[in-house]
Amino acid sequence: MITPLIGLDWGSTRLRAYRFDEAGGVAQTRALPWGSRHLPEGGFAEAFAQAVEGWPCAPVLACGMVGSRGGWREAPYLDTPCRLDALAGALTSLANPGGRTVHIVPGLRDPAGPDVMRGEETQVAGLLAQAPALAEDARLLMPGTHSKWVRVRDGAVAGFTTVMTGELFAVLRAHSILGAGVAEGLADDEAFARGVATARDAGAAGGLSRLFSARALMLEGALAPAAVADFLSGLLIGDELRMALAADWASPDAPVHLVGEDALCARYRQAAEAFGLSFLATPGAIGAQGLWYVAAAAGLLEGLSHA
Amino acid sequence: MITPLIGLDWGSTRLRAYRFDEAGGVAQTRALPWGSRHLPEGGFAEAFAQAVEGWPCAPVLACGMVGSRGGWREAPYLDTPCRLDALAGALTSLANPGGRTVHIVPGLRDPAGPDVMRGEETQVAGLLAQAPALAEDARLLMPGTHSKWVRVRDGAVAGFTTVMTGELFAVLRAHSILGAGVAEGLADDEAFARGVATARDAGAAGGLSRLFSARALMLEGALAPAAVADFLSGLLIGDELRMALAADWASPDAPVHLVGEDALCARYRQAAEAFGLSFLATPGAIGAQGLWYVAAAAGLLEGLSHA
Incomplete structure (x- = not known):
């Protein structure tokens, strides 16, 4: 099996690791209890090692609180309005133990609040990749501990509130x-x-x-x-x-x-x-789809045909 | 010194005991850490004994959470609109250790909320006793853990919200x-x-x-x-x-x-x-004044001239 990408959805309380197949489907998922606020001895590096253990040395793309100031490496926010294809051009990279390189998706900041998100921007990218008709003008709600209301216009996140x-x-x-x-x-x-x-x-x-x-x-x-x-x-x-x-x-x-x-x-x-x-x-699994979309736009999958 | 009345402002976290003088002034105040949710061994009776220890055997009037369902004795609510002179006609009495009788002021209930208060009704009575011009039409705010907004009209609490x-x-x-x-x-x-x-x-x-x-x-x-x-x-x-x-x-x-x-x-x-x-x-000390006002209206001070 070819593994063109490993994706990490890494929040404050948990970590989900996705091993992708050639078609962008998720071949394997691992759920670990390591969030940016709850890490094993050895910190982010150890949690990461557990997440990818035994997986091939593919490019790694992560989103979520792992990129916050208290995370593994700070990935600066992009301000709204922000086109979703701009995420791929603003990755923060981290050369890392195990010989892997980890790229982190930036979060978004709405200066009107101000308000911030980390991780949800990748879900929005995944949703629009699956349902392109929404890119022109759509209202989204991601309910939860901190509900995010998002306005999409012209392929961009126009604004959002928590x-x-x-x-x-x-x-x-x-x-x-x-x-x-x-x-x-x-x-x-x-x-x-x-x-x-x-x-x-x-x-x-x-x-x-x-x-x-x-x-x-x-x-x-x-x-x-x-x-x-x-x-x-x-x-x-x-x-x-x-x-x-x-x-x-x-x-x-x-x-x-x-x-x-x-x-x-x-x-x-x-x-x-x-x-x-x-x-x-909306369709499920958009978090993983978002990581795939951003990785493709960033050229991380270019080596795919040679794998 | 003649002591015509002992007043108790008894909330969920503390107890204030007032020993009144003949003119309705407060001759002595005791602050105890015993609220309806925090009592000494021996419960309400022991807290009460400490509060009035050594004081003459005068009538006792209490207001606040002491009259709630989880209090010493439940004093049913009066519904709004409620004239403040109606409080005196609806006391709940408790014949008690130490040979004293304790009377408890009812709380108020606004059926529109529904909403309830215990203790604040006595403060309102004290305020209007000191500033009768407010009785006709006034808006009150008692800020705190649970802020109470009160509308007074025609000598009555017309309604309130927490x-x-x-x-x-x-x-x-x-x-x-x-x-x-x-x-x-x-x-x-x-x-x-x-x-x-x-x-x-x-x-x-x-x-x-x-x-x-x-x-x-x-x-x-x-x-x-x-x-x-x-x-x-x-x-x-x-x-x-x-x-x-x-x-x-x-x-x-x-x-x-x-x-x-x-x-x-x-x-x-x-x-x-x-x-x-x-x-x-507004003037201070209206809690004590409210207890004095209600006691007078209830006829609890009638023995005063004989004391």
Whole structure:
């Protein structure tokens, strides 16, 4: 088997390594628990050695927090608007143990926020490589700990914003009064929908103005302790949609293309309906596809025919 | 010295005991670290015994979380709109060790939220007893861990809402990425003002949509690590003002009367200027005055002339 490229999707809490085949498909994937904030003894070099052990000496392309200031090697941001083919021209390279060379994809910076991303730019590149029709004008949402709302225009990331919905949910549940006395429960779609509706009906004041109602409703028995977390999740995701509409990241007149993990995307789609928004699913595996696309554009695959 | 009343302001984290003189002044104050969520061995009864030790056997009136479901004795809420003289008619009484009787002021519930308060209703009663001109129509703000925005009309609490600004600040700073790598610093009014302006300039999307900018600004060196906390504080307080304006708790056409600790009130006044709002200081010690007012209205002071 010819291995023209090894790809690394290397975030703050985990590392995924992809061994590509000639056609740009993923022949082998390894998932390691080594993120830029959680490394083995020996640091990045040791984590890298584990990730690629036994794989051929192909070019390596990495994206994500591995390129941050606290990462393996800082890969400076490119400012938006930024054409996606510009990523390939701005790789930071690192000659490295094991005789391999690792190239790191730059992150993006939106000066309007300011706001920054690392890793998601490669996913956007992968999505547009698979669905070129979106390159002209599209709205994307990558929900998660730090949701990214991205506007694509003319083959470029025109701008983006981060909403800290997932992290806000986690810290409020674990460390605030809203988590006190609540119980673990099965996913409660009804409580989630009630949270979304509460955010929507709060109007201009927004869902965060109703945060304390999660507590008051539980105290008076109108919300079961096992339903509080889902209510809170709905309230925060609903408020994220309100903010996205207010700042024109989302619009009732255009679909939003969702990129992310299935269960979370399903929640966002449920919330979108309550706001009259249309959310569309996107193909999976775009992270790996993005690495392949950037590697090709950077000429890293040129040796392929000789391998 | 005659002691017509002992007052207890008993919250979730602390207990203040007031020994009143004949004129309704506070002759002696004791501060104890016993809140409803933090009690000595022996629980409420032991904390109470310490608070009143050596004081005459006068009627006791308590307000705050001591009357919550997890408190000493549950004192049911009164729904808004609620006249302040109705508090005195709805005391919950508790015949108690030491031969004393403890009366507990009810909390208030706003069914529109729903929202609840315990303790603040007594402060409102104290404020209106000292400044009767406010009883007809006033807007109040009691900033803190859980800020309370209160609308007074016709001698009643017409409604109120809780904004969790203080708690949100604390959990984000201690447990989120926004607190990572930040340094302790002196109070930085400029960073605070910058956070307030960021919230204000975010328009309808609101300050929470700019939360991640605190991180991005620090990463690019545009916000010193020691200034992040004040920036975040300004952003959250600014967003609280935006919400209050959107939901008509605050208005550019009417002053807001501020009730609270001096340093925090100064911060809110600074933020109010950026939003074109007028915030006025209120007299201190209204908590004790509120207990005196409610006790008088309830007839607890009737034995006074015989003491």
